[in-house]
Amino acid sequence: xxxxxxxxxxxxxxxxxxxxxSCRASQSVSSNLAWYQHKPGQxxxxxxDGASTRATGVPARFSGSGSGTEFxxxxxxxxSEDFAVYYCQHYNNWPxxxxxxxxxxx
Amino acid sequence: EVQLLESGGGLxxxxxxxxxxxxxxxxxxxxxxxxxxxxxxxxxxxxxxAIGGSGDPTFYADSxxxxxxxxxxxxxxxxxxxxxxxxxxxxxxxxxxxAAGGAxxxxxxxxxxxxxxxxxx
Numbered sequence: 657x658x659x660x661x662x663x664x665x666x667x668x669x670x671x672x673x674x675x676x677x678s679c680r681a682s683q684s685v686s687s688n689l690a691w692y693q694h695k696p697g698q699x700x701x702x703x704x705d706g707a708s709t710r711a712t713g714v715p716a717r718f719s720g721s722g723s724g725t726e727f728x729x730x731x732x733x734x735x736s737e738d739f740a741v742y743y744c745q746h747y748n749n750w751p752x753x754x755x756x757x758x759x760x761x762x
Numbered sequence: 763e764v765q766l767l768e769s770g771g772g773l774x775x776x777x778x779x780x781x782x783x784x785x786x787x788x789x790x791x792x793x794x795x796x797x798x799x800x801x802x803x804x805x806x807x808x809x810x811x812a813i814g815g816s817g818d819p820t821f822y823a824d825s826x827x828x829x830x831x832x833x834x835x836x837x838x839x840x841x842x843x844x845x846x847x848x849x850x851x852x853x854x855x856x857x858x859x860x861a862a863g864g865a866x867x868x869x870x871x872x873x874x875x876x877x878x879x880x881x882x883x
Contacts, residue, residue, distance in 0.1 A: 698875075702870060747868035751809065756806045
């Protein structure tokens with residue numbers, strides 16, 4: 657089973673600032689990686705698949721990069737609605753797995 | 763509009779069983795793989811199981827293999843998760859989710875709102 661590790665666990669930023677979130681896989685997952693946003697009381701939302709392809713309707717301030725074992729989600733200029741928990745998920749093989757999440761807070 | 767509505771959650775005693783259901787609408791149900799994901803209190807998301815559009819193949823996380831069974835009834839547009847030998851560690855919000863694309867797309871495009879399962883005596 658591939659273990660996904662996210663860092664940091666929590667990130668304090670101010671609106672308008674840049675946020676950089678990391679995700680590491682215990683073995684190569686190629687570009688088979690997705691990112692999700694999860695707000696309290698809401699269903700999670702797909703942001704990125706294929707490590708760098710934004711899902712439909714996702715603002716351009718969200719970008720994903722990386723391949724192999726190291727991945728990054730960047731939010732270029734944080735808006736108030738971006739404060740949430742972000743998860744990476746590999747889909748290179750079965751079983752799938754999520755990282756532990758990064759909480760982006762003020 | 764895609765809608766996924768989970769039901770069947772509640773309080774169950776350790777060692778007990780429970781069946782979750784997920785009623786789907788707004789898309790051609792049998793054309794999409796479906797998933798179950800859970801979130802324990804104060805914890806992150808945990809992928810549990812997946813099923814192909816026709817009912818196979820199926821896949822499970824090691825943590826639930828042999829205890830949980832995923833199934834679907836395409837005539838009713840409904841996904842199921844049969845859970846047995848439940849322990850307090852299975853206490854979580856359980857989410858039903860739809861693949862982001864056709865075939866067996868292994869990432870999730872839509873999620874339900876979740877149903878809470880509490881395992882306690």
